[in-house]
Amino acid sequence: MPLTDTACRTAKPKEKPYKLTDGNGLYLEVKPNGVKAWRYRFELSDGATKKESVFAIGDYVIAPKGEMPEQAEERRKGRRFTLSEAREERVRARSLVIQGINPAHHRQQERVKRDYEKAITFEAVAKEWLALKDWEDITKSKRLKMLERVVFPRIGDLPMKAITPVNILDVLRGAAQENGPSVAAEAKRTMSGVFELAISTLRTTSDPVYPVRKALPANKTQHKRPLSVKEIGQLLRDVESHGGRHETLCAFRLMWMTLCRPSEAVEAQWSEFNLDKALWKIPAERMKKRKAHTNPLPLQAVEMLRGLHLITGKYAHVFPHRDVRTRPMVSASxxxxxxxxxxxxxxxxxxxxxxxxxxxxxxxxxxxWIERQLAHTEQNAVRRTYNHAEYLDDRAIMMQRWADMLDSWKKESA
Known part of the structure; x- marks a missing residue:
C-alpha cells in the first residue's frame, strides 16, 4: 500500500535501518539515529545488461504551518521533502531514467553548473569585456572607474543570470541621481555591452538592460551647443564668484583659455609647462589622438600658473586631488x-x-589655426600629407586675443 503522512511521521527508529515502501520505486528509509530519508530505486540499462541503482532524493520533513511558497522552495533546495513532494521528485527522476540518464549524475552536473554560474559575476564579465576592447589604456581606466563607482557596488557580485531589469533600473536611477544623466547613459551602454558578450559566450540568455532602456528621461543637456557671448560672460562671472577650491577655478580657466579637453586640464603636470616660453606641451599618452600637442599660453594663463606654482608646485600635478595629493583632480569637480x-x-x-x-x-x-588649436586631425588625406604646419606663432596671437575677449566678456554687465 502507498504510504501516508501518518505512517511516515510516526515511524520509529530501530537497531537497523528499515524501509517503508510507497511504490513505483520510492521508499522511506528509517535510520537508527532517527533520520528518515527518501530513496528511489531504479534500473538503468547500459545496452547489454540492466544495473540497479538507488537515488537519494532527500530527507523526510513535515511542512511547517503557514509556510510561504518561497520558504517551501528554499526548503526543497536544501533537499527536505514532504511525502507528496518526494513523489514529484520520483516522477522527475523517472523521466531521466527513461532517457537513459542517471538522476544522481544529473544532479551532480546541475550542481557544478550552478556553481559555475554563480562564479560568473557581472564584475568578472565586465572586466573581461573591457580587456577585449580595442581602446587606449587611459580610456579603459576611465570606464573601469565608472563601473567601480556606479555599477559594481549594486550588481558587481551578482551572477549574470541572476540580474534582472529591476537591478538594472536601480543602477540607472542611482547613477542619474548621484552622478548625472551622462554617467547614467554611459552605464547603460556599458552594461548592455557586457551582457552582449555574456550572451555570445553562452553565459546568460538575455540582456536585462533592454526592457528598461527608456525608463529614464533622455539627457537634455546640450553638451555641444556653443554658448553665446552673453552666456560666456555670465558663466565666467559665476565661476569667478564661486566659493570652492582655488585649484578648481584655475583648472576651469585654463580649459577656457586654451580650449583643451576637461581631462587634459585637470590632469596637467608641471613638467609639461615652459612658462618662460609660454608653452604647454601635452604628451601623446594624455591626448585623445595619442599625438603630442603644444598649446601656446596667453599672458593671463602664464600669470595664473606662476601664482599657482607657489601653492601646488611641490606636487607633480598642477591641480592635485583634494584628498590624495599624489593624484590629479577629477573632471567631475x-x-x-x-x-x-x-x-x-x-x-x-x-x-x-x-x-x-x-x-x-x-x-x-x-x-x-582653430582646428590645430583643438588638436583635431585633418580628415582629408591629401591635405593631411602636405600640411604639417603647427601654426604655433599664429595660434599664439589668436589665443591671446581669445583670452582678452574672455576678460572683456566677463567684465560686461549681464
Missing amino acids: FRQMLNVLGWGGKYSPHATRTTGSTRLNEMGYSAD
Whole structure:
C-alpha cells in the first residue's frame, strides 16, 4: 500500500535501518539515529545488461504551518521533502531514467553548473569585456572607474543570470541621481555591452538592460551647443564668484583659455609647462589622438600658473586631488561646481571647445589655426600629407586675443 503522512511521521527508529515502501520505486528509509530519508530505486540499462541503482532524493520533513511558497522552495533546495513532494521528485527522476540518464549524475552536473554560474559575476564579465576592447589604456581606466563607482557596488557580485531589469533600473536611477544623466547613459551602454558578450559566450540568455532602456528621461543637456557671448560672460562671472577650491577655478580657466579637453586640464603636470616660453606641451599618452600637442599660453594663463606654482608646485600635478595629493583632480569637480552654480543641464565643460571654435571662426581666424588649436586631425588625406604646419606663432596671437575677449566678456554687465 502507498504510504501516508501518518505512517511516515510516526515511524520509529530501530537497531537497523528499515524501509517503508510507497511504490513505483520510492521508499522511506528509517535510520537508527532517527533520520528518515527518501530513496528511489531504479534500473538503468547500459545496452547489454540492466544495473540497479538507488537515488537519494532527500530527507523526510513535515511542512511547517503557514509556510510561504518561497520558504517551501528554499526548503526543497536544501533537499527536505514532504511525502507528496518526494513523489514529484520520483516522477522527475523517472523521466531521466527513461532517457537513459542517471538522476544522481544529473544532479551532480546541475550542481557544478550552478556553481559555475554563480562564479560568473557581472564584475568578472565586465572586466573581461573591457580587456577585449580595442581602446587606449587611459580610456579603459576611465570606464573601469565608472563601473567601480556606479555599477559594481549594486550588481558587481551578482551572477549574470541572476540580474534582472529591476537591478538594472536601480543602477540607472542611482547613477542619474548621484552622478548625472551622462554617467547614467554611459552605464547603460556599458552594461548592455557586457551582457552582449555574456550572451555570445553562452553565459546568460538575455540582456536585462533592454526592457528598461527608456525608463529614464533622455539627457537634455546640450553638451555641444556653443554658448553665446552673453552666456560666456555670465558663466565666467559665476565661476569667478564661486566659493570652492582655488585649484578648481584655475583648472576651469585654463580649459577656457586654451580650449583643451576637461581631462587634459585637470590632469596637467608641471613638467609639461615652459612658462618662460609660454608653452604647454601635452604628451601623446594624455591626448585623445595619442599625438603630442603644444598649446601656446596667453599672458593671463602664464600669470595664473606662476601664482599657482607657489601653492601646488611641490606636487607633480598642477591641480592635485583634494584628498590624495599624489593624484590629479577629477573632471567631475567641474560638474559639481556647475551644478552648485545652477549651470548643470545648461552647459557641459565639453561645450567649451565647441564654443571656442564657433566664436573664433566668427572673429575671422583661419580654420586651420582653430582646428590645430583643438588638436583635431585633418580628415582629408591629401591635405593631411602636405600640411604639417603647427601654426604655433599664429595660434599664439589668436589665443591671446581669445583670452582678452574672455576678460572683456566677463567684465560686461549681464
